[in-house]
Amino acid sequence: MKRLLKSWIAKAVLSIGIVSAIVSASYGQDKVIRIGFQKYGKLVLLKGRGTLEGKLKPLGYTVSWTEFPSGPPLLEALNVGAIDFGVTGESPPIFAQAAGAPLVYLANDPPAPQGEAILVPKDSPLKSVADLRGKKVALNKGANVHYLLVRALEQAGMKYTDIQPVFLAPADALAAFTRGAVDAWVIWDPYEAAAEASTGARILADGTGLVTNYQFYFSSKKFLADNPQAVDLVLEELNEVDEWTKKNIRAVAEQLSPSIGLPASVLEVSLKREAFGTLPINSEVIASQQRIADTFFALGLIPKAVNVSELQRKPGS
Template sequence: MKRLMQRWVTAAALSASIVAGAVGASYEQERIVRIGFQKYGELVLLKSKGTLESRLAGEGYKVVWTEFPSGPPLLEALNVGSIDFGSTGEAPPIFAQAAGAPIQYVAYEPPAPKGEAILVPKDSPLKSVAELKGKKVALNKGSNVHYLLVKALEKAGVKYSEIEPVFLAPADARAAFVRGAVDAWVIWDPFQSAAEAAAGARILADGTGIVSNYQFYFSSNKFLEANPKIVDLVLAQLSEVDEWAQGDIHAVAEQLAPSIGLSAPVVELALKRQSYGIKPINDKVVADQQQVADAFFALGLIPKQIKISDVARRPGS
């Protein structure tokens, strides 16, 4: 009886170890990198090219892509743990950090001031930003164009409180713009280039001489702490696709257009206004981003002052 009990215990222990091993192997096989992307930038190019999947498969990771209409909902998804990595413009991370989101800046792209603009209908009588005083201006609240509008008005001598902001997501803003429900629309590419091509929208002002229009890459604190090498691998793949895109923008536009539902000429124009050359976060970029945060706090758009350096991952960290 004693010998039978020993055999049973040994068999049970072996069975348990096999199950544990199977569960562990299953867990290893199901490791996932969840990436949020929009209809612009290197992430949508990387998704289109399809090279990240095979590279991460070699590390035991699967890639899950989720599209977002703009930066604020993307960073909210990062905040609640629905995605691990993503990219937005300058303003969304300011609002996210002020709300306590556990984000980390991990890289950036050089300025692309022509990649966002204040648009007016082709037959609009408005000729300058100063003439927006008292007018309805559509924009995506908390997005990169929010800062463009703030600084363009400031440069023109118009107070932010002297215009009527109409907060709409890109699709709704386009509809309002086309039917004349708003006087102007502040928007980024490729929505900007699409509006120029389809509706004959006229650029009242782009970011040139007003804002930098950086694009930033982010990871959640949790994912970055657990998977720093995977974050670096994604960034390395982005750098490769960056070089590919610069090599033949026309060919890239032809390949990308069907997947994002825009014509190749529209995509090509947007790509030409995009910046290239992904870089690690540095002091200059942190200082520039701090200016955005300070401007939003001064206007009462965020509830507290924040320090960008608190959430900026530097090389080697």
């Protein structure tokens, strides 16, 4: 199981190289919507079902799909015009906005705080977040788990500077975690569920009571301005996927298993920690994102303050 997890993560990381290959394509190519997705999630299900292509065909669109290992490189691809539409967690758009990315918040999934966690090895002496003082904690910089770590430390009466953050992509983090080079790993599903199953990792804390762990859907400003009908159709199809998935979690896990390369039992655990429903962005969600942005700026993690509401989709657009 551990070897399977390592192989799966390594393959996911290879997809980042695709960005350089596709960025040379002209931006706004006629009637093509370029969708960025991650190894796991609702866009993977939408891609697998094949229904989006049929719905977009009468409007004259085709669809191209590009896989990314995590949210930060996906939004970098959107920033440089390599994709038009994608999904990430809470933190990546904060870093992207600070870097000037021309993105628009389109919609979000409901909160799923159990879908990310701080893990420690099964035989670790660490019993609480407070025990992380002075310890090495692996995480993907700029990913959704970055804020979880900050909030968990705050709740434990600690500062971000009280731990030693070790910025590693999931594949490298798993290797470091397995050989004991780091004391803890902050990670999201299905990596979280897979690590629990393959290594016996324990959850020191998940996002419950700390973070919302929203998933957000984005497009570039230009693509939304030029193709609002296509964007809305993608969101409608995501809602259809949600309805189907939440009623058929076991079947969905079995369907995803061959393509993702993880056992259906692991994916079922992960799916049960998800939240379903694609919702329009509202003021409460924007306020939540603004709190993350303000926190990251105060910690010096982003170079400037940002106003998240500037990137909210405007009515009628």
